[in-house]
Amino acid sequence: xxxxxxxxxxxAPSPTGFLHIGGARTxxxxxxxxxxxGGTFVLRIEDTDVARSTxxxxxxxxxxxxxxxxxxxEGPFYQMQRMERYKVVIQQMLEAGTAYHCYMSxxxxxxxxxxxxxxxxxxxxNGLWRPExxxxxxxxxxxxxxxxxFRNPVEGSVVWEDQVKxxxxxxxxxxxDFIIARxxxxxxxxxxxxxxxxxxxxxxxxxxxDHVNNTPRQINLLTALGAPVPSYAHLSMILxxxxxKLSKRHGAVSVMQYDDDGYLPAAVLNYLARLGWSHGDDELxxxxxxxxxxxxxxxxxxxxxxxxxxxxWLNAQYIKVADNAQLATDVHRRLAQRGVSTVAGPDLExxxxxxxxxxxxxxxxxxxxxxxxxxxxxxEDLRAQHLTEVARAALVDLAQVLASATWQAxxxxxxxxxxxxxxxxxxxxxxxxxxxxxxxxxQSPAIDAVLEVFGRDEVLRRLQAL
RNA sequence: GGGAACGUAGGCUAAUUGGCAGGCUAUCGGUCUUUCAAACCGAUGGGUGCGGGAUCGUACCCCGCCGUUCCUACCA
Numbered sequence: 288x289x290x291x292x293x294x295x296x297x298x299a300p301s302p303t304g305f306l307h308i309g310g311a312r313t314x315x316x317x318x319x320x321x322x323x324x325g326g327t328f329v330l331r332i333e334d335t336d337v338a339r340s341t342x343x344x345x346x347x348x349x350x351x352x353x354x355x356x357x358x359x360x361e362g363p364f365y366q367m368q369r370m371e372r373y374k375v376v377i378q379q380m381l382e383a384g385t386a387y388h389c390y391m392s393x394x395x396x397x398x399x400x401x402x403x404x405x406x407x408x409x410x411x412x413n414g415l416w417r418p419e420x421x422x423x424x425x426x427x428x429x430x431x432x433x434x435x436x437f438r439n440p441v442e443g444s445v446v447w448e449d450q451v452k453x454x455x456x457x458x459x460x461x462x463x464d465f466i467i468a469r470x471x472x473x474x475x476x477x478x479x480x481x482x483x484x485x486x487x488x489x490x491x492x493x494x495x496x497d498h499v500n501n502t503p504r505q506i507n508l509l510t511a512l513g514a515p516v517p518s519y520a521h522l523s524m525i526l527x528x529x530x531x532k533l534s535k536r537h538g539a540v541s542v543m544q545y546d547d548d549g550y551l552p553a554a555v556l557n558y559l560a561r562l563g564w565s566h567g568d569d570e571l572x573x574x575x576x577x578x579x580x581x582x583x584x585x586x587x588x589x590x591x592x593x594x595x596x597x598x599x600w601l602n603a604q605y606i607k608v609a610d611n612a613q614l615a616t617d618v619h620r621r622l623a624q625r626g627v628s629t630v631a632g633p634d635l636e637x638x639x640x641x642x643x644x645x646x647x648x649x650x651x652x653x654x655x656x657x658x659x660x661x662x663x664x665x666x667e668d669l670r671a672q673h674l675t676e677v678a679r680a681a682l683v684d685l686a687q688v689l690a691s692a693t694w695q696a697x698x699x700x701x702x703x704x705x706x707x708x709x710x711x712x713x714x715x716x717x718x719x720x721x722x723x724x725x726x727x728x729x730q731s732p733a734i735d736a737v738l739e740v741f742g743r744d745e746v747l748r749r750l751q752a753l
Numbered sequence: 754g755g756g757a758a759c760g761u762a763g764g765c766u767a768a769u770u771g772g773c774a775g776g777c778u779a780u781c782g783g784u785c786u787u788u789c790a791a792a793c794c795g796a797u798g799g800g801u802g803c804g805g806g807a808u809c810g811u812a813c814c815c816c817g818c819c820g821u822u823c824c825u826a827c828c829a
Contacts, residue, residue, distance in 0.1 A: 301829045336828055393827070400826095409755045409825065434827055452758065461756055461825085469827040476829050499757060500824035523759070524822070530764090532822070558765090561777090565766055568776040587759095587766075590822065594764045597778045607791080645790045703787085714787050722788070730789030 294326025296491050298352075298359070299480070301333040302344035305541035306351030308593065309495065309525045309533065312559040316522065317493045318357045319560075319581040329487055330359035335366050335479055351542040355552050356574075364487070366479050373474040376482050376512070377435055377467060385511040386467060388433035389416040390425070411463035412436070435468035437478070437508060445503035450491075450520035450583040457503035465504055481505050485514040493520045493583075496590075520583045523563060526592045533593075549621075549648030551609065554602040562591045571604055603647040611636040614643060614652065621653040622660065632660040637740045641732045659741065662749065663727030673729060678720035679753065681710045685717065686750040694743050700735030725749050 296317040300310055321328035330352070334340040349363070380386035389412075391399075400410040416424060417438060439462050446456045467478035474482075480501075484492060499521050509516050527538035545555050556574060564587070566572070566580045606614065615635045622629060629635045635656070642655040665673075674682075685706040692702045707717040718734045725746065731737050738746055 299829090303829075333829060339828070396827085404754080407754045411755095411825075449758095455757070457757075463825090466827050471827085473827090475827070480829090495823095496758075497823055497829090501829090503757095521758090526822090528764085530821095562765065568767065570765090570777050589759050589761095591766090592764060594778070597765060600778060603791085642790095644792085700787085707787095718787050728789090732788095732790085734787065 292488070292490050294321055294324035294491060295329060295487065295489050296321045296326065296493055297329040297331050297362075297484070297487065297489050298357075299331040299333050299483075299494070300348050301336060301339075302341060302348060303336065303339040304344055304535065305347040305543065307533065307539045307541060308559070309539075310348075311351065311355060311542045311555075312525065312562060313493065313495055313522055314352060314357050315355070315556060315559050316520075316564070316581070316586070317491075318359075319578050320491060320493060320583065321360070322578045323581045326490070327360045328358075329364070329489065330362035331364045331366070331483060331487070332362075333366050333476070333479065335473060335476065337367075337473070340367075347541065347543070354543060354546055355556060361487075364483070366483065369479075369483070370473070372486070373468075373479060373482055374472070377474065377478075380437075380467075380511065381435065383511075384418070384438070386435050386437050387416060387418055387464075389436045389464075389466075390428055390431045390433045391415055392428075392431050409461075412465075414464060417464055432470040434466045434470050436464040437467050437504075437511070439464050439504070439507055445506050447502065447506060447516070447519055449499075449502075450493075450518060451523070451586045452499070452521055452588050455499065455502070457500075459503075459507070462504060462507070467508075477501055477504050477508065481508040481512070481514075484517060485509065485512065489517050491518045491520065491583075493522065496521050496523050520586065522586065523588055523590045525562060526590055528593050528595050530592050538593075549650035549652070550598070550602050551605045551649070554598065554605040557605070558598045558601050562593070563587045571601065599647045606646060606649070606652065607644045609643065611639050611643070614639050614649070617649050618653050618656055621649060622657065625653070625657070627657060627660050629660050633740050633742055633745070641736055641740060645732065658726045658728075662752070663725070665723045665727040669723050669727075669729060673720045673723045674753070675720075677710070677712070678716065681706055681712060681717045682720060682724065682750060682753055684710065685721070686747060689738075689743065689746060689750075692743075694739065696733075696735040696739045699738040700733075703734060703738075724753055 298314040298317045300306065306314075318328050320326070332345055332348070334345070352359070377386065381388070396412070399413060403410045416436070418424060440459045442459060444456050444458045446454065449455050465477060466475055468474050502519055506516050525533060527533050529538070531537055533539040542555065553574070557572065557577075560577050561570060564581070565585050572580070618639060619629060619635060638656050638659050639652065642652055646652045646655060685703065688702045688706055689699070692698055703717055703721065704714055707714050710717070719729050721734060722729055722731045722737070725737065725741065
């Protein structure tokens with residue numbers, strides 16, 4: 288591809304499940320590369336596997352992309368809607384002699400493979416129906432619908448400069464004449480990818496490591512079609528937290544699960560950006576900064592293990608600086624799911640302000656805020672430990688002082704301090720029982736701030752229920 | 754079996770490309786505080802998968818092993 292062509296990248300998931308973390312990173316890198324170069328990001332749904340593709344999975348992928356904020360410029364294109372185009376190209380290839388009909392049945396093919404494996408050979412199509420000058424092809428069997436095979440070069444090798452892995456070379460002898468159209472006429476993956484990448488003028492193919500082995504086939508196909516070969520960047524895989532590979536059975540979860548788990552999309556994106564790519568020692572950066580910095584040169588070739596601990600830290604950093612009103616919208620939703628209403632209680636944004644730099648996800652934030660809206664009940668253990676006779680007496684005194692105190696943090700703090708002093712107690716000896724009564728737990732942000740946000744009525748009400 | 758890749762502290766990674774192995778996270782400790790966090794400061798942890806080779810000198814080049822992954826479908 289000439290360097291002067293405008294950059295066009297694509298994300299091409301197959302809709303057989305949700306958008307998981309590996310797909311999300313591939314999408315992020317493709318998106319960022321297009322943005323970085325003022326190019327175009329195309330979304331393409333590879334749904335030619337009719338048996339496994341579902342509309343629900345398409346929707347799940349679109350939802351995931353939307354949650355992450357990775358907007359496509361073109362598409363989504365659906366391969367199933369491009370069947371006519373594929374058939375035209377297959378016909379052209381048959382006429383040009385770069386593809387041919389193969390009448391070997393599935394059973395015969397299976398048998399061939401079994402024999403090859405028994406001889407410890409690489410299982411591959413033997414070229415029985417491949418036309419050669421002077422070769423007499425077998426008689427066409429009456430009951431077999433043919434597949435169409437690509438006439439792959441038999442000599443030489445395919446070489447490309449992978450943007451992540453460097454020079455990769457495959458001998459054509461390792462490749463066989465793969466099927467580009469099934470017996471029922473539907474085209475297969477490698478063929479559709481090539482036609483689409485060509486038609487959509489994709490300049491940079493950024494995708495998972497698992498496609499490295501498809502690349503020489505696709506390059507040969509592109510060459511046979513006389514199409515330009517795009518630049519390839521193959522991203523290594525993401526392993527689970529335990530170092531095991533991710534699979535549907537093990538660790539692979541939808542990106543939407545991160546929403547449920549209280550992660551901000553910005554934090555997830557920042558984390559993914561840093562998983563396999565680096566910009567010196569920079570860890571915390573905005574998407575604007577990422578786009579300005581992103582390049583293919585600094586992508587790591589090795590597989591990366593997902594680390595939830597670091598994601599938690601990043602998420603905490605993002606929550607800390609997030610807008611209170613935005614956090615309130617989210618926390619409100621989470622509380623509503625628990626059947627908790629915030630209308631009667633203190634201002635949610637102010638309560639969030641007390642906790643946003645103390646939590647690492649939005650569920651923790653909702654947990655922290657929860658007792659401000661629902662009367663908290665400390666466990667018997669906590670009550671026994673903190674609400675001693677002495678402490679109760681102090682709290683009764685405090686309630687009297689608070690009934691007429693100026694409702695302002697420093698004054699409230701002084702009120703607690705002086706009550707303690709009058710009882711011959713240290714401040715924590717009053718402040719901690721007070722926390723247990725107000726919030727049901729012995730730890731909280733500064734007690735004066737908690738009192739101020741709660742408001743006089745609610746504080747006195749809860750002290751009354753002591 | 755054949756082919757293609759990948760191995761830097763528990764995890765993510767950096768190293769001006771052959772010249773002092775650095776950062777983040779986690780863990781531990783300290784400071785601050787009104788409790789718990791957060792924040793800040795400090796510490797533990799690697800000699801770069803293992804073994805050879807070339808070089809004055811290698812994380813980086815070469816060879817061999819080991820380990821992990823991917824492909825070897827009428828899946829994508």
